[in-house]
Amino acid sequence: MATASFGFLALAALAALLHNAWSNQAWRDTTFLAVNLVFLASFSTDPVAFAPLAGFLALGYAAIQVSRARPSGLVFGVLVVAIVAAFAWLKRYWVFAPIGFIETAYLTLGLSYIFFRVLHLVIDVRSGSIEQPIGLLSYLNYTLNFATLVAGPIQRYQDFSRLHQRLTIIAAGRAVERIVIGLFKVLVLAMILSTVQTQATAELGPGLGLWDRIGTALVSIGIYPLYLYCNFSGYTDIVIGVARFMGLELPENFDRPFSSLNFMEFWSRWHMTLSSWFKAYVYTPLIMFLMSRFSSPRLDLAVGTVTFFITFFLIGLWHGQTFIFVVYGLLLGLGVSVNKIYQTVLARWLGRKRYKALAADPLYRSFARGLTYTWYAATIVCFWASGEEALRILNALGIAGASLGFVALFAASTLVLGVYEALRARILAVSWQDAPLILSRYLRTVWATTLAFVAAASVLLAATPAPDIVYKAF
Amino acid sequence: MTDIAAEDVSGAHRPGAGSALNPPNGPAGSLPRRDLIILPLLSLATLIVLLMFSEIGARLYFAEAIDDSCRIHGTAPGETRDLPNCRSQLKLPEGRMATYSYNECGYRTDAPCGPRPAGVARVALIGSSMVQSYGVSYDEAFATQAERALEKSCGRPVQMENLGAVGNSILGMHHQIGEALGLHPDAVVMMVDPFDVWSLSTYPETASPTDPQTAPPPEAASPDLVHRVEMALKSSRAVFLMQHFLFKNRAFYIKAYLLYGDKADFLRSPLTPAWDERLARFEWLAADMASQAHKAGVPFVLLLGPQQAQAILMSDRHPPAGVDPRAFGRRMAEIAGRHGMILIDSAEAFTPVKHPEDDFFPVDGHPDAEGNAVIAHALVHGLEQGAMAPFAACDASRTAAH
Numbered sequence: 001m002a003t004a005s006f007g008f009l010a011l012a013a014l015a016a017l018l019h020n021a022w023s024n025q026a027w028r029d030t031t032f033l034a035v036n037l038v039f040l041a042s043f044s045t046d047p048v049a050f051a052p053l054a055g056f057l058a059l060g061y062a063a064i065q066v067s068r069a070r071p072s073g074l075v076f077g078v079l080v081v082a083i084v085a086a087f088a089w090l091k092r093y094w095v096f097a098p099i100g101f102i103e104t105a106y107l108t109l110g111l112s113y114i115f116f117r118v119l120h121l122v123i124d125v126r127s128g129s130i131e132q133p134i135g136l137l138s139y140l141n142y143t144l145n146f147a148t149l150v151a152g153p154i155q156r157y158q159d160f161s162r163l164h165q166r167l168t169i170i171a172a173g174r175a176v177e178r179i180v181i182g183l184f185k186v187l188v189l190a191m192i193l194s195t196v197q198t199q200a201t202a203e204l205g206p207g208l209g210l211w212d213r214i215g216t217a218l219v220s221i222g223i224y225p226l227y228l229y230c231n232f233s234g235y236t237d238i239v240i241g242v243a244r245f246m247g248l249e250l251p252e253n254f255d256r257p258f259s260s261l262n263f264m265e266f267w268s269r270w271h272m273t274l275s276s277w278f279k280a281y282v283y284t285p286l287i288m289f290l291m292s293r294f295s296s297p298r299l300d301l302a303v304g305t306v307t308f309f310i311t312f313f314l315i316g317l318w319h320g321q322t323f324i325f326v327v328y329g330l331l332l333g334l335g336v337s338v339n340k341i342y343q344t345v346l347a348r349w350l351g352r353k354r355y356k357a358l359a360a361d362p363l364y365r366s367f368a369r370g371l372t373y374t375w376y377a378a379t380i381v382c383f384w385a386s387g388e389e390a391l392r393i394l395n396a397l398g399i400a401g402a403s404l405g406f407v408a409l410f411a412a413s414t415l416v417l418g419v420y421e422a423l424r425a426r427i428l429a430v431s432w433q434d435a436p437l438i439l440s441r442y443l444r445t446v447w448a449t450t451l452a453f454v455a456a457a458s459v460l461l462a463a464t465p466a467p468d469i470v471y472k473a474f
Numbered sequence: 475m476t477d478i479a480a481e482d483v484s485g486a487h488r489p490g491a492g493s494a495l496n497p498p499n500g501p502a503g504s505l506p507r508r509d510l511i512i513l514p515l516l517s518l519a520t521l522i523v524l525l526m527f528s529e530i531g532a533r534l535y536f537a538e539a540i541d542d543s544c545r546i547h548g549t550a551p552g553e554t555r556d557l558p559n560c561r562s563q564l565k566l567p568e569g570r571m572a573t574y575s576y577n578e579c580g581y582r583t584d585a586p587c588g589p590r591p592a593g594v595a596r597v598a599l600i601g602s603s604m605v606q607s608y609g610v611s612y613d614e615a616f617a618t619q620a621e622r623a624l625e626k627s628c629g630r631p632v633q634m635e636n637l638g639a640v641g642n643s644i645l646g647m648h649h650q651i652g653e654a655l656g657l658h659p660d661a662v663v664m665m666v667d668p669f670d671v672w673s674l675s676t677y678p679e680t681a682s683p684t685d686p687q688t689a690p691p692p693e694a695a696s697p698d699l700v701h702r703v704e705m706a707l708k709s710s711r712a713v714f715l716m717q718h719f720l721f722k723n724r725a726f727y728i729k730a731y732l733l734y735g736d737k738a739d740f741l742r743s744p745l746t747p748a749w750d751e752r753l754a755r756f757e758w759l760a761a762d763m764a765s766q767a768h769k770a771g772v773p774f775v776l777l778l779g780p781q782q783a784q785a786i787l788m789s790d791r792h793p794p795a796g797v798d799p800r801a802f803g804r805r806m807a808e809i810a811g812r813h814g815m816i817l818i819d820s821a822e823a824f825t826p827v828k829h830p831e832d833d834f835f836p837v838d839g840h841p842d843a844e845g846n847a848v849i850a851h852a853l854v855h856g857l858e859q860g861a862m863a864p865f866a867a868c869d870a871s872r873t874a875a876h
């Protein structure tokens with residue numbers, strides 16, 4: 001069942017109806033689990049296909065019960081390694097190829113996000129951050145929450161188990177608006193961008209002249225981040241809106257990422273819950289460990305850079321099972337490491353005051369924004385292209401073409417994002433009753449109705465369905 | 475790109491900032507009572523404006539111009555024909571502007587309808603809108619395409635006298651057989667499609683060619699509200715545009731068509747009693763026509779026109795369970811066999827076509843220029859294979875252009 005589909009919205013409506021019909025917690029938990037299982041069952045008719053997922057959930061639940069007893073570091077380490085290994089094996093990571101995989105087809109949908117939730121529970125239960133007991137019903141509802149199963153956002157258990165908010169007319173209105181925006185992004189914007197990007201990628205070949213190749217690559221590589229943003233943030237909007245009908249406030253996953261001025265900031269505004277998870281469970285423990293080992297202030301930059309590199313390398317690695325995701329991880333790690341070194345060295349060289357002045361300069365900010373976008377667009381080729389396809393693109397461009405393409409993308413993104421930021425600032429500056437006019441409830445009602453109309457029309461009129469959620473594959 | 479979603483969140487970041495349902499000046503979480511009325515009305519008004527713009531846009535994009543001033547009613551029930559030496563223009567919403575010029579007999583043909591000149595092969599076509607190639611220009615009409623192809627393969631002039639008229643019924647076709655034979659053709663081709671046969675049931679049992687005064691049942695005098703809404707939707711070009719794109723999706727079209735019930739039951743095997751009855755009635759009429767033709771020494775050809783869903787299903791290797799696009803053709807073959815008719819099933823010609831849905835006007839349902847080309851090919855092939863004197867000796871390889 002696709003998230004941006006009538007079936008999903010109908011299931012969500014049913015879930016909301018059941019949830020709001022009776023405020024009894026047992027009723028809510030039971031009906032919520034029923035809806036979660038119905039959603040899960042929509043992906044396969046073969047009960048055997050669910051067995052590995054059930055096994056993984058059972059392992060997670062057992063690990064949580066063991067963690068509750070505050071086991072020794074060794075036992076805890078074994079638990080964590082077992083969960084990571086089980087996840088990587090079920091996801092068929094290439095490193096496990098020598099020992100073989102399960103031959104029959106089985107469901108891995110949402111396994112990555114379940115993995116994050118399970119690990120979070122195991123770690124936080126042991127550390128005492130989660131004190132309340134976690135019952136089986138609550139555990140299943142948290143890990144299999146139909147709104148977040150496919151591709152997050154990764155919600156903390158503490159937030160999930162918080163008393164559900166009452167559904168008010170304002171909350172319902174906001175939820176509907178959010179769902180409409182999400183549907184528009186997924187069904188209209190993402191579909192258009194995907195069509196253009198796919199066409200440009202197919203056209204990219206040695207038969208074209210150098211400038212045509214660069215132009216086509218510019219479209220193919222430059223548009224993908226925008227497409228992914230519309231696809232993924234649209235999905236997130238839908239599920240956040242849907243969850244609100246059940247009183248659940250899901251965390252945000254995006255905060256205008258293309259306005260980021262550097263690569264580290266970008267990752268704090270893009271797939272935010274993933275970055276937060278890695279920050280909490282990889283970056284922070286790792287930097288604390290390294291700083292305890294290398295306590296000299298002279299080594300701070302090196303320790304910080306290495307920690308960033310390892311964290312982002314793992315983020316890259318998480319995205320896929322094949323070797324190209326090692327390259328993706330290396331490029332992400334390289335991006336944040338260079339970013340960290342550049343910031344530190346430049347601040348030392350210029351001094352804090354001049355560095356701040358430079359960072360506030362509009363032209364510098366525009367270039368920084370453009371460079372951040374360009375680097376992300378270049379690294380993410382590993383994400384959407386297979387190894388062969390990435391090589392085909394590189395061969396079609398050649399070294400000179402790739403370099404010129406990078407510069408052209410940098411110039412184009414600097415210009416486009418600069419214009420966008422300026423326009424946005426102007427629009428928000430138009431105010432009414434001390435608030436931006438664009439955010440008036442009246443204008444937003446008109447806007448949301450228009451988006452809903454266009455999204456509905458595009459579903460009816462489009463010859464092909466919109467692409468499915470990209471992160472569903474993770 | 476505006477991250478509108480983030481703006482929603484930003485309401486929390488900027489105290490006092492408004493949101494769709496959180497008034498800028500009101501306390502957070504409250505909504506002025508008037509807004510409970512205003513906001514839904516605003517949404518409704520927006521929707522109405524959008525629908526109006528859609529209708530205007532659709533009328534511009536799918537312009538329609540129908541001039542049926544040449545069409546007249548004949549004497550038989552449901553018989554239509556066109557005025558001699560008349561000229562009209564037609565533009566279907568999904569097609570291009572097509573000119574209709576009728577010769578001195580009222581046929582959509584360039585050729586004269588007088589005595590057949592020596593050395594000229596002549597075919598008389600009778601039927602309804604499909605024979606007239608509704609919505610398609612004269613050059614693209616299957617009769618014209620077939621005429622050119624036959625002239626090429628036979629090496630002699632060929633005249634296609636097209637008696638077909640939009641809205642003509644099978645009773646009307648039966649009435650026209652004498653006129654067709656009066657042209658002294660080498661063959662009479664009667665083209666019928668499943669819809670023509672289905673339409674027979676709109677005439678009462680008593681209606682027959684010898685009972686010209688019998689008219690189809692009148693429509694309800696005062697339509698109710700549901701009917702009025704239905705009519706309004708049918709006349710909406712925005713709805714038409716939506717249907718156009720939906721019907722281009724073959725899977726959706728087939729699913730939707732099969733919901734038609736009785737009208738779509740010719741696609742199911744065995745045929746229903748209602749279809750058995752229609753076919754029995756058709757057989758009686760067609761047999762009489764064939765008999766008259768044979769008496770005049772003229773071969774009688776039954777050309778089956780393709781129905782859009784049928785053509786799509788023909789090219790589908792795995793049609794839905796219980797669906798048989800060849801059921802209608804088989805029954806027609808039995809009828810043709812019983813009465814010495816030559817059968818040409820042009821629906822079968824769509825079997826190798828990869829995307830038959832592209833060969834029809836999606837909503838209107840008539841074959842477009844490409845669809846007419848497929849029918850022309852089937853007709854030429856059928857005539858050449860049909861052991862009919864003027865065409866049997868034609869060299870089919872010369873029609874390679876098709």
